[in-house]
Amino acid sequence: MANNQTILKVEDLRTHFFTRSGVVKAVDGISFDLHQGETLGIVGESGSGKSMTAWSILGLVPKPAGRIVGGRILYQGEDLLEKSAAEMREIRGSGICMVMQDPSTSLNPVFTIGNQVYETLRMDSRQSRSSLRQKAVEILSSVRIPAPERRLASFPHQMSGGMRQRVVGAIAMARDPNVLIADEPTTSLDATIQLQYLTLLKEIQAATGAAIIFITHDFGIVARMCDRVAVMYAGKIVEQADVLQLFDSPSHPYTEALLRSVPDLDDQTDYLPSIDGQPPTLDNLPIGCSFAPRCPHVFARCEEFPPEFEIEPGHQARCWIRYGGN
Amino acid sequence: MQKYIITRVGQGIFTLWALTAIVFVSVHLTGDPAIYLMPIDASSKADYEALQRQLGLDKPLIVQYGIFLKNALQGDFGTSITDRRPAMDILASRLPATLQLAAAGMGLAILVGVPLGILSAIKRDSIFDKVAKIFAVVGMAAPQFWVAIMFILVFGAIFKVLPTFGRGGPDSFVLPAFVLAWSIMAGMMRLGRSSMLEILDSEFIRFARVKGLHERLVLWKHALRNSLVPMLTFGGISLAGLLNGAIVVEVVFAWPGIGRMLLDGVQARNFPVVQAAVLASGFFYIAVSLVIDILYAYVDPRIRYSE
Amino acid sequence: MVSTTTNALETGTSGIRRLPGQLLRARLPWVPILILGLILVCAAFAELIAPHDPLAINVLNRHMAPGESASHLLGTDSLGRDILSRLIHGARTTVIISFVSLLAGAVVGTVLGLISGYFGGWVDAIIMRCVDAALGFPTVLLAMIIVVFLGTGTINIILAVALTFWARFARMARGDVLAVKTQDYVTLARITGVSTPVVIWRHIFPNVVNTLTVISSLLVGQIILLEAALSFLGLGLAPGAPAWGIMVAEGRDILIDVWWLSLFPGLAITIVVLAFNFFGDWLRDTLDPKMRQAQ
Numbered sequence: 001m002a003n004n005q006t007i008l009k010v011e012d013l014r015t016h017f018f019t020r021s022g023v024v025k026a027v028d029g030i031s032f033d034l035h036q037g038e039t040l041g042i043v044g045e046s047g048s049g050k051s052m053t054a055w056s057i058l059g060l061v062p063k064p065a066g067r068i069v070g071g072r073i074l075y076q077g078e079d080l081l082e083k084s085a086a087e088m089r090e091i092r093g094s095g096i097c098m099v100m101q102d103p104s105t106s107l108n109p110v111f112t113i114g115n116q117v118y119e120t121l122r123m124d125s126r127q128s129r130s131s132l133r134q135k136a137v138e139i140l141s142s143v144r145i146p147a148p149e150r151r152l153a154s155f156p157h158q159m160s161g162g163m164r165q166r167v168v169g170a171i172a173m174a175r176d177p178n179v180l181i182a183d184e185p186t187t188s189l190d191a192t193i194q195l196q197y198l199t200l201l202k203e204i205q206a207a208t209g210a211a212i213i214f215i216t217h218d219f220g221i222v223a224r225m226c227d228r229v230a231v232m233y234a235g236k237i238v239e240q241a242d243v244l245q246l247f248d249s250p251s252h253p254y255t256e257a258l259l260r261s262v263p264d265l266d267d268q269t270d271y272l273p274s275i276d277g278q279p280p281t282l283d284n285l286p287i288g289c290s291f292a293p294r295c296p297h298v299f300a301r302c303e304e305f306p307p308e309f310e311i312e313p314g315h316q317a318r319c320w321i322r323y324g325g326n
Numbered sequence: 327m328q329k330y331i332i333t334r335v336g337q338g339i340f341t342l343w344a345l346t347a348i349v350f351v352s353v354h355l356t357g358d359p360a361i362y363l364m365p366i367d368a369s370s371k372a373d374y375e376a377l378q379r380q381l382g383l384d385k386p387l388i389v390q391y392g393i394f395l396k397n398a399l400q401g402d403f404g405t406s407i408t409d410r411r412p413a414m415d416i417l418a419s420r421l422p423a424t425l426q427l428a429a430a431g432m433g434l435a436i437l438v439g440v441p442l443g444i445l446s447a448i449k450r451d452s453i454f455d456k457v458a459k460i461f462a463v464v465g466m467a468a469p470q471f472w473v474a475i476m477f478i479l480v481f482g483a484i485f486k487v488l489p490t491f492g493r494g495g496p497d498s499f500v501l502p503a504f505v506l507a508w509s510i511m512a513g514m515m516r517l518g519r520s521s522m523l524e525i526l527d528s529e530f531i532r533f534a535r536v537k538g539l540h541e542r543l544v545l546w547k548h549a550l551r552n553s554l555v556p557m558l559t560f561g562g563i564s565l566a567g568l569l570n571g572a573i574v575v576e577v578v579f580a581w582p583g584i585g586r587m588l589l590d591g592v593q594a595r596n597f598p599v600v601q602a603a604v605l606a607s608g609f610f611y612i613a614v615s616l617v618i619d620i621l622y623a624y625v626d627p628r629i630r631y632s633e
Numbered sequence: 634m635v636s637t638t639t640n641a642l643e644t645g646t647s648g649i650r651r652l653p654g655q656l657l658r659a660r661l662p663w664v665p666i667l668i669l670g671l672i673l674v675c676a677a678f679a680e681l682i683a684p685h686d687p688l689a690i691n692v693l694n695r696h697m698a699p700g701e702s703a704s705h706l707l708g709t710d711s712l713g714r715d716i717l718s719r720l721i722h723g724a725r726t727t728v729i730i731s732f733v734s735l736l737a738g739a740v741v742g743t744v745l746g747l748i749s750g751y752f753g754g755w756v757d758a759i760i761m762r763c764v765d766a767a768l769g770f771p772t773v774l775l776a777m778i779i780v781v782f783l784g785t786g787t788i789n790i791i792l793a794v795a796l797t798f799w800a801r802f803a804r805m806a807r808g809d810v811l812a813v814k815t816q817d818y819v820t821l822a823r824i825t826g827v828s829t830p831v832v833i834w835r836h837i838f839p840n841v842v843n844t845l846t847v848i849s850s851l852l853v854g855q856i857i858l859l860e861a862a863l864s865f866l867g868l869g870l871a872p873g874a875p876a877w878g879i880m881v882a883e884g885r886d887i888l889i890d891v892w893w894l895s896l897f898p899g900l901a902i903t904i905v906v907l908a909f910n911f912f913g914d915w916l917r918d919t920l921d922p923k924m925r926q927a928q
Contacts, residue, residue: 093538
C-alpha cells in the first residue's frame with residue numbers, strides 16, 4: 001500500500017471569492033498531506049469547499065472572482081502557487097489530473113472519443129497515427145471498454161453514462177499522473193455501475209501507483225476506497241484521521257452526525273437521522289466554530305475558533321470538547 | 327444522415343410548392359390577370375378573349391395551376407408587361423448581382439462577426455469588449471436604409487473615397503456589403519459572445535484544461551466548434567433578414583439585382599416579373615436553409631446520429 | 634442566497650403576481666424609459682407639442698437649414714414643411730403602427746401557440762409548419778406581395794408586419810404551455826371537469842404572460858425597423874405622410890445639399906429602437922433570466 005513519501009502537501013490553503021455581496025471564504029486555511037499510492041477522502045456537504053480545494057490544486061480557480069489568497073501547495077516539493085501558467089499546464093494531466101462529477105458533460109459532444117483521446121496522448125510526444133491509435137486502444141481496454149477500436153469513432157452521446165465515465169477516467173490516466181483527483185465521480189451513476197467504477201479505480205491505482213484524492217459525501221464510498229479521511233465543513237477541515245480511526249472514534253460532532261446519517265443496512269429502522277439546520281453561507285460565518293449553530297454539544301468556549309487537537313497519532317479534530325470542555 | 331438529408335430536401339420541395347400555390351392563388355384571387363396583362367393599346371373585347379385563351383384562363387382553375395406549374399418548372403414565368411421580355415431572362419440577368427451581394431454580406435458578417443464575438447467573450451469586460459458591444463448595439467438599432475444613405479453622404483459625397491452607385495469593381499461592394507452585413511454581424515457578435523461564455527463555463531472545457539490541453543486548443547478547437555452550433559442557427563434565421571436587407575440595399579445603392587427588379591415590378595404591377603422574382607427568392611432561401619441544415623448536422627453529431 | 638429563496642416562495646408561483654415586486658426591486662433603466670416616455674407623449678399630444686402643422690406647405694421657406702430660423706429648429710423640407718413637427722407627428726405613426734401590429738401578432742400568435750401546445754397532435758403539426766414558414770419568409774417580400782394585391786395603406790402595412798411576427802409569439806407560447814401542461818394543478822383541473830377554455834385561460838395563460846411581455850418588448854425594435862423600411866420603400870403609407878421612413882426617403886435625392894432631411898428622422902428611428910432594445914434586455918434579465926439562452 002502506501003509508502004511514506006509525500007507527493008502533495010497542502011499548507012494553510014485559502015481560496016476566497018470576491019463577489020458583490022462580500023468575500024466568500026470557500027477554502028479557509030486547510031492543510032493535509034497526500035502520500036504516494038494512498039487514497040485520501042475529502043468528505044463534506046455540498047458547498048463545504050471540497051471541489052474548490054481540487055480546483056485550487058489544479059490552478060483552475062474560476063477567475064476573476066476566485067483567488068488563492070494564502071498558503072502553499074507543494075507538489076513533489078515545489079510550490080504550485082509560484083508556477084507560471086505554462087508550467088501549471090505542464091503539470092496538469094501529466095502530474096495531477098482529475099475526473100469530475102458528470103460524465104455526460106465532461107466529454108465534448110462534438111468530437112469523437114478517439115479525437116479526444118488522441119489530443120491527450122499527443123501532448124507528450126509527436127507520434128505516428130498508427131502508434132497513437134494503438135495506444136488509445138490500449139488505454140480504452142484498460143478501463144474495460146468493449147470493442148475499443150470501434151469506440152474510437154463514436155461520439156459521447158452514443159455511449160452509456162458508465163462507459164463515458166470510464167472513458168473520462170482513461171483520458172485522465174492517459175499521461176500517467178501521480179495524483180488523481182476524483183470529484184464525486186460516481187454520483188450520477190447507477191448503484192451497480194458505481195461499484196464497477198470504484199473497483200476499476202482501485203485496479204488502476206494498484207497498476208500505476210497513483211495517489212488519489214477522493215471527494216465525496218458518501219461514507220460508504222470512503223470506507224471502500226480511502227486510507228485516510230479529511231472531513232470538511234464551511235471551508236475548513238474539522239477532522240482528519242485514518243479511515244479506521246475515524247469510523248471507530250469520530251471526534252468532531254459534525255463527523256458523528258454525518259456517520260449517523262449513513263444508512264446502515266443491518267439496522268432495520270426505516271428512519272434516517274439527519275443533521276438539523278442548514279450549512280452556513282460562506283460569506284457570513286460565525287467568528288468561532290462554524291458548526292456551533294447546529295452542534296448539539298455547543299457551549300461557551302465555542303465562540304472562540306478551535307485549534308486542531310491531536311486525538312491520537314495521525315488523528316486530529318477541531319473541537320473544544322477534545323480540550324476537555326463540557 | 328442520409329435519411330435526415332432526404333427528409334430536409336423533401337420539406338424544402340414542399341415549401342417551394344406551397345409558395346407557388348400561394349403566388350398562383352393570390353394572383354387569381356385579386357383580379358383577372360388578363361386585365362393586368364392586356365397591352366394598353368389593345369382594349370377590345372375580342373382582344374381580351376384572345377388573351378384569355380392564350381393564357382388559358384378559360385380553363386378550370388386546377389388545370390390552369392397545372393399549366394402554371396409546368397411552365398414554371400421549365401423556367402417560363404411569362405412575359406414582362408413593360409418591355410415584353412421573358413421574365414426569366416430578366417431574372418437571369420439580375421440574379422448574379424444579388425447573389426454576389428448576398429454572399430459578400432453574409433461572408434463579411436460571419437468572417438468578422440464570429441471572431442469578434444468570441445474575442446469579446448475571451449476578453450470579457452475589457453475595453454475591446456465594450457467597444458464591440460457599442461458597435462453591435464448600434465448595428466442592431468440603426469435602420470439599414472438610413473445607414474446606407476449616411477454612408478453615401480460621408481464616404482461618397484464628403485470624402486469621395488468609395489463608389490456609391492451601381493455595381494463595378496471590388497470597391498463598389500464595400501458600402502453595400504457592409505450595410506447589408508452590419509445587423510447580422512451584430513447579432514453574430516452578441517450571440518457568439520454569450521454562447522462562448524456559456525461554453526467556457528461548461529464541464530468539458532474544464533476537463534480539457536484539467537488534462538493539460540493548451541489554452542489555444544481549448545478555445546479554438548473545443549469552445550469554437552461548440553459555439554458554431556447556435557451561430558449557424560442564427561445564420562439560418564438571418565437569411566430572411568438578408569433578403570429583406572438586400573432589397574433595401576439594392577434600392578439605395580442602385581444595385582442591379584433582384585431586389586430592385588422586385589420593387590420596380592411591384593410599382594408597375596408587373597406580375598410575371600414579381601412572380602419570377604418571388605419564386606426565385608423563395609428558391610434561394612429554401613436552398614440555403616437546406617445547406618445550413620446539413621452543415622448543422624455536420625457540426626453537431628447529436629443531430630447527425632439521432633433517429 | 635437564503636433570502637432570495639424565501640422571497641420566491643413567498644411571492645407564489647403565478648407569473649402575474651411575481652411581476653410588480655421583481656420590477657420594483659431591480660434598478661430601472663432610466664435613460665431608455667425617459668426616451669420612450671417622450672415618444673409616447675409626442676404620439677399622444679402631437680398637435681399640442683408640434684410648433685407647426687406637419688402638412689402645411691410653404692414653398693418660400695423650403696430647404697431651410699437647422700438653426701437658420703428660430704421657428705424651424707430642425708429646418709424645413711422641399712415643400713417648406715417643418716421637420717421638427719413632422720418628426721413629432723411621425724412618432725404617432727410609428728407608435729400606432731408598431732403597437733397595433735404587435736398587438737395583432739401577439740394575440741393571434743399566443744392563441745395559436747396555446748392551442749398548438751395544449752392540444753398537440755395534428756393541430757400542433759399544422760400550426761408549427763405555418764410558424765416555420767412565417768419565420769422563414771422574408772417580410773419585405775411578404776409586404777410586397779400584400780401591397781401588389783391589396784394596395785398601400787396603414788392596414789396593409791400592419792397586416793404585413795403582424796403576419797411576420799405572430800410566429801415568434803406562437804412558438805414561445807407553445808413552449809411555455811408544454812412546460813406547464815403536465816403540472817399537477819393543470820391535470821387536476823382537467824380531471825375535475827373544468828372546461829378546456831377555462832383551463833387554458835385560468836391555469837395556463839398566466840404562466841405565459843411573463844414570456845410574452847419579454848418577447849413583446851424585445852420585438853418592438855425590430856417591428857419599428859421593419860415598418861420604417863417598408864415606408865422607405867414606398868410600400869406602406871401614402872407619400873408625404875409624416876412617417877420617419879418616408880421622411881428619410883424624401884431626403885435621399887437631394888442628400889448632398891439638404892442632408893438634414895434624411896439625418897434627423899433616421900436618427901429618431903435609431904434612438905427609439907435603441908431605447909426599446911435596452912428596455913427589452915432589462916425586462917428579460919429582470920423577469921426571465923433563463924431566456925438569455927433561449928433567445
